[in-house]
Amino acid sequence: MKYKGCVVKLILLISFFEGSNSVSYTDFDAFFKNITSGKNINLRPVLDHKSKVDVHMFFHLTYIQEFDEVEGKLSLSGYFNISWIDQTLTWNSTENGIEQFTLEEHIIWKPSFIIGNSYDGVTEKNQDHSVMRVQSNGVVTWTPGDNYNIVCNADVSRYPFDTQSCSLLILPWGYTFGEINVIPTYDYVVQWWFTEQHTWELIETSVVKGENLPMLEFSMKLKRYPMFYVLNLILPICLMIVINIFVFLLPPESGERVGYAVTVLLAIAVFLTISSENLPATSSPRISSISILLFADVCISAFTVLIVILSLRYYHRKDEYPVTKFMRGFVNISRKVRCEVCCFRKKNEKYYSEKENEEQIKWTDVGKEFDIVCGIFITVVVFIVHALYIIDVAV
Structure with a gap:
C-alpha cells in the first residue's frame, strides 16, 4: 500500500509529459498551412537555383508477374523509394513537437520520372498520388508503386535452360545533369517482400548509374525453371x-x-x-x-x-x-562386318564364302x-x- 501513491504519481507525471508533447488538430492545421503556403511546385526546392537536387532512389521488387518471350515483355510489380531534401521545408521540431507529416496532394515540388523502356509507351511518374512524407530536416520521401511492363528481348538460344537479363530504366523527365543528380541508394534491387515466381528464378540484380544521362538502370537476371x-x-x-x-x-x-x-x-x-x-x-x-x-x-x-x-x-x-552385282557386294560386306563384330571366326569361315553367297542372296x-x-x-x-x-x- 505504501507504494500505491508513488505509482499514481508516476502515472500522472507520464500523462503530463505526454500531454505536453501532444499537438492539437487546430495547431497542426495552422502549422501545415503556414509551412506549405506560397510553394511553387514548378521550382526546384533549392535556395540557390544553380545548385543540384540530389535525388536518392531504390526500386523494391515485389513480384514478377509474367515474362512473355514472344512479345518481349516483362511485367513487374513494385515501387520506387525516392527521397530528396526540400530546403524550403525545414522547421524546428522542438518548438511545436511536429517531427514529420504526410502529404497526399501535389502542393510541393517533386521530380518527374519516366520508364525509359516501357512497353506501353512513355508514362510520366510525377502524376502519382501516393503519400509523400516530409521530415523536419527537409527530407521528402515519395514511394510511387505500380505494375511496370518493360521491353526485354529474350535470348532463347538455350530454351528451356535459358537465362534472361532484363533492365528497368528510369530517368528524370525534362531535367539535366546540372539540375538533378540521381543517386542509387543500393547497388541492387531491393527484395524485402519479394514473392517467388513459379516459372522464373531471380538469381542476380544490380543497379548502374548512367554516364551520359541522369538515369538509373535496374538490372535483373532471371533463370527459367526447366523441369x-x-x-x-x-x-x-x-x-x-x-x-x-x-x-x-x-x-x-x-x-x-x-x-x-x-x-x-x-x-x-x-x-x-x-x-x-x-x-x-x-x-x-x-x-x-x-x-x-x-x-x-x-x-x-x-x-x-x-x-x-x-x-x-x-x-x-x-x-x-x-x-544386281552391286547389291550382292553390299550384302556380302554387311554380313562380313557384322560377323567380325558379333560372330566367331570359325563361324565366319564356315558360314560365309563368296560363291555360296552369290548363289543364296x-x-x-x-x-x-x-x-x-x-x-x-x-x-x-x-x-x-x-x-x-x-x-x-x-x-
Whole structure:
C-alpha cells in the first residue's frame, strides 16, 4: 500500500509529459498551412537555383508477374523509394513537437520520372498520388508503386535452360545533369517482400548509374525453371525419335511400316509447332537449340520414311529379277562386318564364302541387310544429334 501513491504519481507525471508533447488538430492545421503556403511546385526546392537536387532512389521488387518471350515483355510489380531534401521545408521540431507529416496532394515540388523502356509507351511518374512524407530536416520521401511492363528481348538460344537479363530504366523527365543528380541508394534491387515466381528464378540484380544521362538502370537476371518443359517437351521428343528406330523391327509382311513411320513423323512435327508458338520469331543472337533439335528430328524421321519405302520395295521384288552385282557386294560386306563384330571366326569361315553367297542372296536378303545398316546408321545419327544438343545447353 505504501507504494500505491508513488505509482499514481508516476502515472500522472507520464500523462503530463505526454500531454505536453501532444499537438492539437487546430495547431497542426495552422502549422501545415503556414509551412506549405506560397510553394511553387514548378521550382526546384533549392535556395540557390544553380545548385543540384540530389535525388536518392531504390526500386523494391515485389513480384514478377509474367515474362512473355514472344512479345518481349516483362511485367513487374513494385515501387520506387525516392527521397530528396526540400530546403524550403525545414522547421524546428522542438518548438511545436511536429517531427514529420504526410502529404497526399501535389502542393510541393517533386521530380518527374519516366520508364525509359516501357512497353506501353512513355508514362510520366510525377502524376502519382501516393503519400509523400516530409521530415523536419527537409527530407521528402515519395514511394510511387505500380505494375511496370518493360521491353526485354529474350535470348532463347538455350530454351528451356535459358537465362534472361532484363533492365528497368528510369530517368528524370525534362531535367539535366546540372539540375538533378540521381543517386542509387543500393547497388541492387531491393527484395524485402519479394514473392517467388513459379516459372522464373531471380538469381542476380544490380543497379548502374548512367554516364551520359541522369538515369538509373535496374538490372535483373532471371533463370527459367526447366523441369516442366523437360517433362512435357524434351522427353516426349526424345521418346518419339527413339521409337522411330524400331520401325525396322516390324515384319515387312505386316504392312504397318510406312504408317508407323509417318505417324511418328507427324507427332514430331506437332511438337515442332508447339515449341515454335512459345518462342519469338527471331534468329538473334541465334536460333533456339530446341528448334534446331526438332528440325533435325523431323529430317531424320522423314529420311526414315524414305528408307522404309525403299526397303519394302526390295522385300517385295520378285525373284525372277536377278540381284544386281552391286547389291550382292553390299550384302556380302554387311554380313562380313557384322560377323567380325558379333560372330566367331570359325563361324565366319564356315558360314560365309563368296560363291555360296552369290548363289543364296535374294531380294529379301537385300531388304534385311538394308534394314540393319540403315537402322544402325540412324541410331548413330540420333545419338550424335541429341548429344550435341545436351552439350550445347549444358556448356
